[in-house]
Amino acid sequence: MFDRLICRCLFSAAPLLCLIGTLHAAEDASPVRKRSDPPAIHSSWDDLLDGIKTPEQWLAHKKILRQRYLELLRDDQKPDKPTLDLQVHETVEVDGKYIRKLISYNVEADERAHAYLAIPLGLSEPSAAIVALHGTFAQGMKRAAGLVDDPDKAYLDHLARRGYVVIAPEHFVSGKRIPEKGSYETEAFHKKHPEWTAVGKFTYEHSIAVDVLQSLPEVDDDRIGALGHSLGGHGTFFLAAYDERIKVAACNCGASFFRHNPAVEKWSRNNWYVYFKHLRPELLNGNLPPIDFHEIIALIAPRAFLDVSGLNDGSPPVQRQRVLMNLKIMEVFELEGVPQNFGFYVHGQKHSVEHASRALIYAWMDSHLRPEITTTHLVQE
Template structure:
C-alpha cells in the first residue's frame, strides 16, 4: 500500500492572485525493472545456448516449409530472361520491363532498375508491392502513390532493383479478377499462395544474381503490406537475402480476432490447407515470430503502425519483437535487428522510408557509405 502525501500547489490565476490547491500523490519508490513475460516467450522456451537455438531453428524451419507446403512447388525452370522495353529515367537509371520463367508454363513480369553511374557491382534489392492490381507499376513510380515507388527511390540511391509482380496481378490478373487465387488452387491444390509468391520472389533473387551489374552477395528485400509480410516470408526462406525490411506486414496468427483471414473461402487465400483448423480454433504449429527468427543473424527491420488495424493486436507486435531480439542477442548479432512503431496507420510515411532505406545502406553498402566525419 503506497503512503499518501499531501502536496500543496500554488498557482497563478486570473488577476495575478495565487490560490492553494491540494493533490493526493502516491509515494513512488525506486525498483529494479521487472522481467517482461509474454505469450511470445515460447520462441526460446528451453533454449539456453546457441547450440540449443540451432536445434530449435531446424524444427522451426521444417514447420515453416510445411506451413507453405514447399514440397509441392514445381521444378524450377530455366530463367529465359527477356527484355520487353527499356527507358532511361532522368538520366539516372535505366528501367526495363522484363519477364522470366517461374513455372514450365508460366512467366512473371517485373520492372528492373539499373543505375547508370556505378563503380563495380552494386547491391541488389527485391522490392515487393502491396495489394494493388498494377503493383509493379506502382513500385516503379508510374501510377498511384509515389510513397510506394521503391524501385525509383532505391535506384536513385545506387541499388539495382527488381520489382516483381505478384502472381495474381499485373500481366497475370486472372479472369476472376486481381488477387483471386481460385485458379491457382485448381492448378496447385496442395500448394499455398504464400508458397507460390515466396518461391517466385526467390526466383527474383536468381534474376538479380544473374546480372553482371549486381553484387550477388549483397541482396536486400523490402515491401509494404502484402509486400511487407512477403519480405519476411522470403528472407526466412532464402538465405541469400542479406538484409530485409517489412513495412506494415499483416497481423500474425495468435491474438488476432480475424485470424480466419489467412485462410478465407474466397478471393485471396494465403494458406488454404489450414482453414479447417482455424475454424476449430486451432492455430498452426508456427507463428510469425518463429518465422522471422529464421532470418537471424541476417539483418531484419520491422516497421509497423500501432493504429494499423486492431490496436490491441498491433501492440502485441512490440512484445513479439522484443522476443525476436533475444534470438539476435543469442546469435551475437543484436545490431542486425530493429523495429519501429508509429501512429501513422497503414502507411509508408517519410520517416518510415528513411529508416528502411537507411537500413539497406547500413547492411548492404560499404561502411564508408554511411560513415560520418568531423568538420575540417
C-alpha cells in the same frame, strides 16, 4: 448571544476543517517511489525460446522451426524450377540516373513472371541489389516503379536513384497475370496447384527474382536485400526466412499474426485471395498452426531484419502485440551474437509507409548493404 452562536458553530466545525486540510495535504504530497531492478517482461511470445538458454540449443530448435515453416508453405508441392529464359521487353533511361527495364522470366514450365528492373548508370563495379515487393494493388509493380498511383511506394525509383540495382516483381495474381475473375483472385491457382499455398507460390517466385539478380553482372551476389509494404511487407519476411541469399530485409506494416487475432480465419478465406487454403478447417475449430510470425522472423537471424509497424494499424489494435513479439525476437539475435542486426520502429501513422518510415528503411538497407556510404556521408556533412 449572536457571538456565542458563531463560536459554537466554529468549534463544532473544527474537526471537519481539520479533515479537509488533511485531505488537501495528502493530495499535495508526492507519491513515494522506491528504486528497483527492472522486472522481467513476460508474454505469450516467450514460447519462442521456451527452455532454450544457449546458442547451441537455439540452433537445434531453429532447424525444427524451419521444417515447420516449409510445411506451412507446403514447399514440397512447388514445381521444378525452370530455366530463367530472361527477356527484356522495354528499356527506358530515367532522368540520367538509371535504366529501367521491363523484363520477364520463367517461374513454372508454362508460366512467366514480369518485373521492372532498374540499373543505375555509371556503375564501376557490382552493386548492392534489392527485391522491392509491392502491396495489394492491381498494377503493383508499376506503382513500385513510380509509374502510377502513390509516389510514397515508388521503391524501385527511390532506391535506383540511391545507387541500388532493384527488381520489382509482379505478384502472381496482379499486373500482366491478373486472372479472369480479377486481381488477387487465387481460385485458378488452387485449381492448378490444389496442395500448394499462395504464400508458398509467391515466396518461391520472389526467390526466383533473386536468381534474376544473381544472373546480372551489375549485381554483387553477397549484397542482396528485400523490402516491402503490406502484402509486400509480410512477403519480405516470408522470403528472407526462406532464402538465405537475402542478407538484409525490412517489413513495413506486415499483416497480423495467427495468435491474438480475432480475424485469423482471413488467412484462409473461402474466396478471393486465399493465403493458406489447407489451414481453414483447423482455424475454424480454433486451432492455430504450429508456427507463428515470431518464429518465422527468427529464422532470418543472424541476417539483418527491421520491422516497421503502426500501433493503430487496423481495429481491434492487434498490432500492439507486435511490440511484445519483437522484444522476444531480439533475444534470438542476442543469442546469435548480432543484436545490431535487429530493429523495430512503431508509430501512429496507421497502415502507411510515410516519409519517416521510408527514410529509416532505406537507411537500414544502406547500413547493412553499403556501410561505406553511411560513413562517407557523415564525413561530408
